[in-house]
Amino acid sequence: MTSRPADRRRPGLSGLLGQGSQRLARAGDESAAAxxxxxxxxxxxxxxxxxxxxxxxxxxxxxxYRDLIDACAAGRPAQYLTGRAWFRSVRLAVGPGVLIPRPETELVVGEAVQACRDLVARGIRPVVVDLCTGSGAMAASLVCEVPTARVHAVELEPEALRWARRNLLGTGVQLHPGDARTVPxxxxxxxxxxxxxxxxxPEALADEVQDEVLANEPGSALFSGxxxxxxxxxxxxxxxxxLRAGGILVMEHDPSQQHSLPALLTADGHWDRIRDHADLTGRSRFVTAVRRDEGEVVEG
Ligand SMILES: C[S@@+](CC[C@H](N)C(=O)[O-])C[C@H]1O[C@@H](n2cnc3c(N)ncnc32)[C@H](O)[C@@H]1O
Structure with missing residues (x-):
């Protein structure tokens, strides 16, 4: 392979990275170098x-590269520009019409993976349902890490379903188009x-959501009353x-719902061991709860 002779007037790889990173940092990107x-x-x-x-x-x-930096500095998410996002161990196709999977959701899946591994260790092939799958990130990564799990994923929005179909193809995950209130x-x-x-x-907190998120990602993936x-x-x-009795619910939430969501689960009356969990920054981010055996109350 012959390498291109270095052109002294061109910035080279590290120069381009430095220039791009400075430009993105000025535009407010907190991970500009990455x-x-x-x-x-x-x-x-x-x-x-x-x-x-x-x-x-x-x-x-x-x-x-300069065009990509310009578009990103103008507010287009890098993942939409490249068409790719990483989530735990899987690479996903993403673009307009679907939520870009977030790092905090990786922890939510981690909890589900652990619950599944505990079942596998007891000789059980776990059945998992991912409600509101979006790109299919949670379902795809769970089945990648627990290959014996039988995973079902549900999504309502046609645009998001297009991405989920693409990402779940060949994974063994069964995708169910429809409303998570009734499907599967x-x-x-x-x-x-x-x-x-x-x-x-919360729609009441819409002012606190980043402009880039509001301008690019679907509102139906973000807000709910x-x-x-x-x-x-x-x-x-x-x-x-x-869920069967003893089955586990893992649900992500907004930090503002730290108390209201556990209270909602308690009021529902079907749950034991309701626990709230924080993300790596210490913010309350998801709950776990165990489906009560209606004949027997499980001590927390
Ligand atoms: C916050 S996004 C999460 C996507 C994905 N699970 C992730 O973590 O990246 C919520 C998803 O729920 C979908 N959704 C909203 N209402 C729904 C419903 N009633 N039934 C099924 N999916 C729904 C949205 O289209 C969106 O894809």
Whole structure:
């Protein structure tokens, strides 16, 4: 392989990374260096681990990178520009019409994975339902980490379903188009784990949501009524019907729902061991609860 002779007037890989990162930092990106690297890899069509082995970019590649930096600085999410997002151990296709999976959701799936592994250790093949799957991130990563699990994923919005179909193809996950309040049907009492990251942002807190999120990501994936719990109020009894006694619910929520969501579960009356969990920054982010055996109350 012949390498391109270095052009002293061109900035080279590290110069481009530095310039891009400064530009993004000025635009408010708190992970500007990481974003610039992702965009440079995309412009050069190279995996991040191989970036260091790349010859300096030619003028077309450099222009492509600068265009990506411009678009990102103007508020377009890097994941929509590259069409890719990483979630735990899986790479997903994402774009307009679907929520970009978030790092805090990786913890929610971690809890579901652990619950499934405990069952596998007891010789049980877990049945899992991912309500409101969006890109399919939670379902795809769970089945990747617990390959014996039988995973069902539900999504209502046609645009999001397009991405979920693409990401779940060949994974063995069964995708159910429809409303999570009623779909999948015929599984009541047969599910071991329900995991869900539903739309939960309170409309009352819309002013606090980043402009970039509001401008790009679908509102139907974000908001659910004044306190954010409109859909959750239906999903809690729905999960109680799906789960067998002793089955586990793992549900992401907004930090403002730290007390209201556990209270909602308590009022529903079908749950034991209701616990709230924080993310890595210490903010309250998801609840777990065990489906009560109606004949026997499990001590918390
Ligand atoms: C917060 S996003 C979560 C997506 C994905 N689980 C993730 O963590 O990246 C919520 C998803 O729920 C979907 N959704 C909203 N209402 C729904 C409903 N009634 N039934 C099924 N899906 C719904 C939205 O379209 C969106 O894709």
């Amino acid at each position: 974003t610039a690297r992702i965009l440079l890899c995309h412009a050069l069509d190279v995996e991040p681990a191989r970036l260091i082995l790349c010859p300096d970019p030619g003028p077309d590649q450099e222009q492509r 049907a015929g599984m009541d009492g047969r599910v071991d784990v329900v995991m869900t990251n539903p739309p939960y942002l 004044a306190d954010g719990l409109d859909l959750v109020r239906d999903l809690v009894p729905r999960a109680a019907r799906l």
